[in-house]
Amino acid sequence: MWSIGELAEHAGVTVKTVRFYSERGLLPETTRSAGGHRRYGPESLDRLRLIRSLRTLDLPVSEVVRVLDRDDALEDVIAGQLRGLGSQLASLRWQEAALQLLRDCTAEERVDRLRLVGAVATPPSTAALARFWRRTLPARLPARLVSMVLDAAVPQPPADPTPAQVLAFARLHALVSDTRLGTDDYRPAPLPPAEEYRPTVLYDGLSEAYALASADLRARRPPGAGEALDCFVSAYARSRGTRDTPAFRNHLTGQVARSADPVIGRYWQLTAELTAPPSGPAEPTAGAAHFWLCAALKTQIGRPAPVPLTP
Template sequence: MSPAAPDAPNASDAPDGMWSIGELAEQAGATVKTVRFYTDRGLLPETARSAGGHRRYGPEALDRLRLIRSLRTLDLPVPEVSRVLDQEDALEDVIAGQLADLGSQLAALRWREAALHLLRDCTAEERAERLRLVGAVSVPPSTAALARFWRGVLPVRLPPRLVSTILDGAVPQLPADPTPSQVLTFARMHAIATGPRPVTDFCRPIPRQPDRGCRPAVLYEGLGEAYDLVVADVRAGRPPHGGEALDAYVCAYAASRGMRDTPAFRRQLSRLLAWIADPVITRYWDLAGDLAGPAAPTFGAADDWLRAALDSEVAEV
């Protein structure tokens, strides 16, 4: 029979009730180098020094070292480990921060995977353009360029609350797990947002109507109300028609100019909207609709529906 293994060293066995750095490392199943590393960075304070200047550790150091190693197993950086050790309530915040970082890393990986599939599953002729579009987008992607685009397109001096509402509707939420098609759609939107800025002037004077100036805040506030009224019709795929939503739409333009909603005003407004329609903005809204899907009609889809309703009504007169 082989002799029994000697008991592991205990701090109480030492004359001063403390462990050497080697004994502490053995108790924790770590290396001396690891213990020295954490000690040098202030995570594992030594209790005392021996007469020969060697580090000595008390019994509490073992629990602290085990906790440090557990936190490091989760890939927590040393500064975050230090926060957890020094602040009793810091662990929850540190975990939340690490989850946020991990989510960002996963989002970047999903985006990169979808982009690679997009580039793999296309013809050689398509690949050059797709590579240019996708290569211009950061990973993980950011919608900051789209927000800047719309801030530049919108009239100046709109109330901040109204600008925020418009940006919420104009800048899409990116899918957490994008398909290759969604990657391409967003890359095209990004190309529009970073290209030449279109000139859109919904406050342009209406021909044959008195020009009393225009109040953009009144216009965009009213358009928002009209869009809210028509969302259900757009989502259900109903054909454009007259009614409360169209009345609110025309009223927004009329009220912004201090004018009345009359048949003559509607005819002139129909012509104006056809004249000032910008293909770049139209393309943006088409892409935004593709990204959002039919269940979430965009402002652009709502505006198209209302303009079609207005054109149809005017044509019947």
């Protein structure tokens, strides 16, 4: 049996450290001496070394207790610690890129950029973007379609952003957080009344059309007739219980032009900037696919194609 001082000497720690762990129940003594002093056996040395190893990894005392009490807890504790470190690293990388953004600009730009960047938490949250789309979507849209739209429309901030990506996300956050949204200063194009179309049919069909158009965008095909456009028009026609005819395509072209939303266009432009890879072509966004299809529709019926709103 060792005294508290002898255990501390064997472990290479201070008596204060041994007493700290003992008083918190992490290191129970084996027995007591006749004078009431703590005595520890060799197993206490192994336990103390394990405690020191876990604390060296910056595990909180509560997590150390979990590992000591349960043989199967170590894997969960390690996984949780890695998640926490990942979040901290993402926050530091975001701060670094934000500081570089502020450093490498003019004094006039710095004031505006500081305001934009200062409104975004680190690591950044996409909650405001998700709320924006939930307000935009039709009421009573099935949960699976809401989830599908959010997955496609809400970009995840890159883990290791460039200063340009930090600026794009900050501008995107400011766009969807604008207090004018929903007021007389800004009224988005109203959705058709629920009795005029079936949103579930429309959004299911648009999802398929966007996937086809994305393939055309990757192949750098100009907007025009084809399977993607047919699927796009069919989605609108079926949602209204009608057929795809030349007359319907002409009507749909006018409707698409009237419902063009500058805020949505700006949203997709910033999303493209945010998700652009350091090298190589960017993956088409759902917005880019939509604008390509609108241009294809206008081209087919002989109207001037719109100027693309996104790269």
